[in-house]
Amino acid sequence: MSFSTLRSDARVLRQIRLFTDLGYAVTTLGYGPAPEGVIEHLQLPEEIVSWHKDRRRLMTRRFASAYRTSPVVVAATRLLAGREGSFDVVLADDIDTVPLALDLAPRGGVHADLHEYHSRQREELLRWRLFVAPYYRWLVRTYGTRADSVTTVGQALAAEYEREFGLRCGVVYNAPGRVDLPVGEVRYPIRIVHAGHATPGRLGVVLEAMDLVTSAATLDLYLVQGGGYAAELAERYADHPRITTHDAVPPAELVQTLNGYDVGIHILAPVSFNHRYAMPNKLFDYVQARLGVLIGPSPEMAAVVREHDLGWVSEDFTPEAVARAIDALTVEEVARAKAASGVAAAVLCAEEQVAGWAEPVAALARRSRA
Numbered sequence: 011m012s013f014s015t016l017r018s019d020a021r022v023l024r025q026i027r028l029f030t031d032l033g034y035a036v037t038t039l040g041y042g043p044a045p046e047g048v049i050e051h052l053q054l055p056e057e058i059v060s061w062h063k064d065r066r067r068l069m070t071r072r073f074a075s076a077y078r079t080s081p082v083v084v085a086a087t088r089l090l091a092g093r094e095g096s097f098d099v100v101l102a103d104d105i106d107t108v109p110l111a112l113d114l115a116p117r118g119g120v121h122a123d124l125h126e127y128h129s130r131q132r133e134e135l136l137r138w139r140l141f142v143a144p145y146y147r148w149l150v151r152t153y154g155t156r157a158d159s160v161t162t163v164g165q166a167l168a169a170e171y172e173r174e175f176g177l178r179c180g181v182v183y184n185a186p187g188r189v190d191l192p193v194g195e196v197r198y199p200i201r202i203v204h205a206g207h208a209t210p211g212r213l214g215v216v217l218e219a220m221d222l223v224t225s226a227a228t229l230d231l232y233l234v235q236g237g238g239y240a241a242e243l244a245e246r247y248a249d250h251p252r253i254t255t256h257d258a259v260p261p262a263e264l265v266q267t268l269n270g271y272d273v274g275i276h277i278l279a280p281v282s283f284n285h286r287y288a289m290p291n292k293l294f295d296y297v298q299a300r301l302g303v304l305i306g307p308s309p310e311m312a313a314v315v316r317e318h319d320l321g322w323v324s325e326d327f328t329p330e331a332v333a334r335a336i337d338a339l340t341v342e343e344v345a346r347a348k349a350a351s352g353v354a355a356a357v358l359c360a361e362e363q364v365a366g367w368a369e370p371v372a373a374l375a376r377r378s379r380a
Contacts, residue, residue, distance in 0.1 A: 011111055012103035013060040013082055015042040020261055020291055021125060021163075021184055022103055028364045029101075029371065037097070039086060039107075052089040058082050060106070068141045073148045077109060086110055098378035099371055104128070105146065108153045118378030119158030121370050124179065127167045130283035150175050159370035164310045166287035182366035185294035188359035191269045193300045193352040196345045199226035202304070202336065203271040205264060206292050208233040208240035215277045215306075217243075218329035220253055225337045227252070230271065234258040268299035272344050277306040279327045289314075297358045302347030304335055318354040321347040 012022045016038055023045065029036050030047035037050040041060075044051030054060075058081045067076035077083060083106075090110065099118045102111035105128045111120040128146040132138040154160065154177055161180040162168050168179040204216060213231070220229050233240040233255060244255040259267050268274065274296030280286035287310045296303050303321035305311045312323045322339075325331040356362075 011039045011086075011100060011107040013054070013086075013106055014040055014103070016040040016045045017042050018261070019103075020186070021123075023261075024187075024360050024364060025101060025103070025123070025367055028360075028367060032368065034371075034375075039089060052086075054082060054085055054089070058085050063145075065141070068145055071144060073145050076145060077149070082106075083110065087113075090114060099374040101367070101371065102157070105149045105154055108149070108157060112153060112156055116374075116378070118374035118376070120156075121367070121374060122154060122157035122160045123182070123367070124154070124160060124162045124167070124171070127162075127170055127284050127287070129174070133283060134281040147174075150177065158374055161366050161370070164287055164289040166310050167284075170283070180366045180370065182363050183289055183294060183358065184291045185359050185363045186265060186291070186298050188355065188361050189265050189298045191266070191298070191300055193348050194269060194272070196272050196341045196348065198341055199228055200273060200339050200341070200344055201228050201230065201271045202273045202275050203230045203232070203268055203301070204275050204292075205232040205258070205268060205295065206234065206276070206290075208235060208243065210239060211281070212276075212278060213243070215279065215327060215329050215332060216275055217253070219277075219332035219336060222329055222333035223252075223336050224333075225339070227336050227339065229253045229275075231255045232258055232264070232267065265295055265298045268295060268301060271299070271301060272348065273304050273321065273339065274299065274301040275304045275332075276311070277324070277327060277332055278308055279306070280308065294358050297351045298355050300348050300351045300355065302339075302344045302351065304332075304339075306332070314358070318358070319347070319350040320354060321350075 016022055026036060026045050036048045038045060038048045039052040041054045060082045063076050063080045094115050097114055097116040100111040100114055100116045100120050102108045102120055102122045104125050108122050128150055129143050160177055161182045163184055165181055168181050171177040171179050247253040247255055276292055278285050278288055289310050293311055303315050306324050306327045315321055315323060322335050324335040
C-alpha cells in the first residue's frame with residue numbers, strides 16, 4: 011500500500027518486484043496503473059491529492075478525524091471494504107498507510123516502511139511545525155508503534171525513531187538493482203552530472219558553483235519536471251558553454267545513461283532533519299553507474315562515500331566550497347573514485363539491500379501459516 015504512483019516510485023517498485031519474484035501473490039493499492047506481476051491492483055482516483063487534509067481538524071488537533079476524513083483515506087477505505095482478514099501480510103509504505111494496514115487485520119501482521127522521518131519532514135516551515143508535525147507525531151506514536159516490523163532509509167533516521175518513539179527500525183538503502191557496466195575512462199575536461207527533480211533548493215548551489223569554477227569541468231543535468239523550473243533552466247542555460255540540460259530519462263535507463271559521465275554531484279543543504287540525514291536514490295544510482303561522487307557534508311551520505319572511498323565531500327554547502335572541490339578534481343583521482351564505485355556496486359545494490367524487507371515479511375508470512 012502506497013499513496014504514490016507505483017510505477018514511478020523506485021522504492022515501492024523494488025518491493026513489488028522482490029515479492030512477486032519470491033512467489034508471493036501481491037495485491038497493490040496506489041495511484042496509476044497496475045505494476046507488472048501483481049494479481050490485483052486497487053487504483054486510487056487520480057483527481058484525489060494524497061496530502062489534502064482538513065486544516066481546521068489539524069489546527070484543533072482532532073487528528074483521528076483529520077486522518078479518516080482525508081480524501082485519499084476515504085477512497086482507499088472504499089477500495090478495501092470487506093477485505094479485513096483476507097491478506098497474510100500488508101506492507102505499508104510511509105506512515106500514512108499504516109492505519110489502513112492495521113484496519114485490514116492481516117493474519118501475519120503489518121510491515122511498515124518509513125521513507126522519511128515524518129514528524130520533521132518539512133520542519134523548515136513554521137506552519138508545518140505548528141500544525142502538521144504534531145499530526146505526524148500522533149500517527150507514528152499511535153499506529154507506527156503497532157506495526158509488527160519497521161524499516162527506514164538510513165541509520166540516523168532509525169536511531170531517531172527509536173529515541174523519540176521507541177520504534178526499532180531496520181535499514182534498507184534506496185539502492186537500485188546491480189547493473190553490469192564498465193568503469194569508463196576519464197578524459198579532460200571532467201564531466202559532472204546531476205539527475206533528479208528540478209527544484210531550486212537542490213540545484214541552486216551547484217549552478218552558482220559552476221559560475222565560480224575555473225577549471226574546464228562541465229555539468230549535465232537530467233531533470234524531472236517540477237513546477238516549470240526545469241523549463242526555466244533549459245532556457246537560461248541553452249547557450250551556456252559548460253552547462254547542458256536534458257529531459258529526465260526513464261528509471262530503467264538512468265544508470266546506463268549516467269555511465270557516460272565521470273562524477274555524480276548532489277549538494278543538499280541541511281534545511282531540515284530529513285535533508286541533513288538524507289540517503290537519496292541518486293547516491294546509489296551514481297555508484298551503479300561507476301561514477302565518482304561529489305557531495306556536501308551530509309553525515310549519512312558522507313559516511314558511505316568515505317567508507318567506500320567513492321569521491322569527495324565539500325567543506326560546506328556554499329557555492330564557493332563546491333567550486334573549490336570541483337576545481338581540485340584531477341583525472342587520476344576521478345579514475346580512482348570510479349574504480350572504487352565499481353567495487354562498491356556489488357554491495358550498494360538492491361540485491362543486497364532487499365533482505366531488509368524479505369526477512370521480516372517472511373517472518374510475518376510464517377506467522378500467518380501457523
